Amino acid sequence: MHTVSTYSPDAAISARSASLGRSDASLRAAPQRAFAKGTEVFGEGEPSTFFYKVVSGTVRTVKLLSDGRRQIDGFYMPGDWFGLENGQSHRVTAEAVDQVLVIPYRRGDLGSLLKADPALIEALVESTLVNLDRAHEHMMLLGRKTALERMASFLMELAARMDVRDRLRLPMQRSDIADHLGLTIETVSRTVMQMVRAGLIKLDDSGRTVILADRKGLELLGA
Amino acid sequence: MHTVSTYSPDAAISARSASLGRSDASLRAAPQRAFAKGTEVFGEGEPSTFFYKVVSGTVRTVKLLSDGRRQIDGFYMPGDWFGLENGQSHRVTAEAVDQVLVIPYRRGDLGSLLKADPALIEALVESTLVNLDRAHEHMMLLGRKTALERMASFLMELAARMDVRDRLRLPMQRSDIADHLGLTIETVSRTVMQMVRAGLIKLDDSGRTVILADRKGLELLGA
DNA sequence: CGCATTCTTGACCCAACTCAATATAAGTGG
DNA sequence: CCACTTATATTGAGTTGGGTCAAGAATGCG
Numbered sequence: 001m002h003t004v005s006t007y008s009p010d011a012a013i014s015a016r017s018a019s020l021g022r023s024d025a026s027l028r029a030a031p032q033r034a035f036a037k038g039t040e041v042f043g044e045g046e047p048s049t050f051f052y053k054v055v056s057g058t059v060r061t062v063k064l065l066s067d068g069r070r071q072i073d074g075f076y077m078p079g080d081w082f083g084l085e086n087g088q089s090h091r092v093t094a095e096a097v098d099q100v101l102v103i104p105y106r107r108g109d110l111g112s113l114l115k116a117d118p119a120l121i122e123a124l125v126e127s128t129l130v131n132l133d134r135a136h137e138h139m140m141l142l143g144r145k146t147a148l149e150r151m152a153s154f155l156m157e158l159a160a161r162m163d164v165r166d167r168l169r170l171p172m173q174r175s176d177i178a179d180h181l182g183l184t185i186e187t188v189s190r191t192v193m194q195m196v197r198a199g200l201i202k203l204d205d206s207g208r209t210v211i212l213a214d215r216k217g218l219e220l221l222g223a
Numbered sequence: 224m225h226t227v228s229t230y231s232p233d234a235a236i237s238a239r240s241a242s243l244g245r246s247d248a249s250l251r252a253a254p255q256r257a258f259a260k261g262t263e264v265f266g267e268g269e270p271s272t273f274f275y276k277v278v279s280g281t282v283r284t285v286k287l288l289s290d291g292r293r294q295i296d297g298f299y300m301p302g303d304w305f306g307l308e309n310g311q312s313h314r315v316t317a318e319a320v321d322q323v324l325v326i327p328y329r330r331g332d333l334g335s336l337l338k339a340d341p342a343l344i345e346a347l348v349e350s351t352l353v354n355l356d357r358a359h360e361h362m363m364l365l366g367r368k369t370a371l372e373r374m375a376s377f378l379m380e381l382a383a384r385m386d387v388r389d390r391l392r393l394p395m396q397r398s399d400i401a402d403h404l405g406l407t408i409e410t411v412s413r414t415v416m417q418m419v420r421a422g423l424i425k426l427d428d429s430g431r432t433v434i435l436a437d438r439k440g441l442e443l444l445g446a
Numbered sequence: 447c448g449c450a451t452t453c454t455t456g457a458c459c460c461a462a463c464t465c466a467a468t469a470t471a472a473g474t475g476g
Numbered sequence: 477c478c479a480c481t482t483a484t485a486t487t488g489a490g491t492t493g494g495g496t497c498a499a500g501a502a503t504g505c506g
Contacts, residue, residue, distance in 0.1 A: 086353050110348055125348060128351055129309035129351065138362060140288070173485085174485060370494065409494085410493090413454080
């Protein structure tokens, strides 16, 4: 069970859906669906009948190589959309990182989507462009940053997205962080410990709660 | 000047704009603009007044770190759109890899774009989703593939996008490939030579024309 | 033809990986 | 609530793929 954290999913939702104009009900397939930790929301190759908006919890999108190497393209948190992709089938797998609540939307084809609800579309296009922006930023991280810089960037981005000042509860485990940052769990662990020793962060209980002790230093490392 | 290659920009354009329905003229800012090799189409931080469609040539989008480390997010070729981003300013720099011809489109805000030309929007949304797909695929490459696998993936993707069977003229130099694949020029060079020795590819003239001698082998490496 | 780019090759190095062992936390059933 | 089990995280020792530094070799432009 999670301890109570400073992060409030509900606050994040209302903040993010402000631009939506409350017209999104028309395409909803169901009020919401729950997924237990570790379960699959949809799988790579499955027909992309739905896309989703996160209500609470964290979703990861995963790609696998034939030999098991794994890349986590992104994490999706309350207010984020995921699963809207080009083509008839999903190109990634989406899994619940912890207990997750999502709202499914029926995709149909893009053309009819456009006619059905222009206000929703505007929000969706914006969300897709935000996702693309994050992807570009992440390519810089994966292609050109050191382990320490990757970890700093990751923590700062997470803090910004969760809208927390300095107490950050990580929903995902080290292996997820590793597969997101293009590192191994050992390197993630060593890098986190190195940050603790350098006074950049502090760790709580099981290492899942991070206190950003030196935001300026982290910012400098990440950029 | 380029030698005549098997790649036909015009064929690519007509193939890709089939879904567009020829209604895109309404938002065009100008018939077309030319950019010389190495020049900037737009810079990071500049207001994103326009986005573009490539007519001929190749465009790269670039991100820089303060110390000069460079990441090339993507290459854009005839028929591809680039420069449509979230927010008021460009988050990447776009440069001409060779002699380039583009059509600029006035962005305005997304809402009015939506009303102005639904057919264009549909094509644009699709193009953005394609770009996102490529970004996800590229993250797997950057996060988890070896130098040899990266090079194989890169060549196969380029061949597919240029719609060539096995003679591929690379528009970009080694340093561009390196900064796209998260490697150094030396490693790119060594990897290419290794592929030649292994009989996977053959090199022509200056090393800019690649013959895919063993597509099956390359495919196996890339996937 | 000559100069500047671009590309290749070699020798050496190091950041991150692999393999291996604990250590710590989180369940789970009695 | 506690013993037992399993999952997750940390730490250490040794290795390596790709980086760095430094020459050369092509290529091609003016």
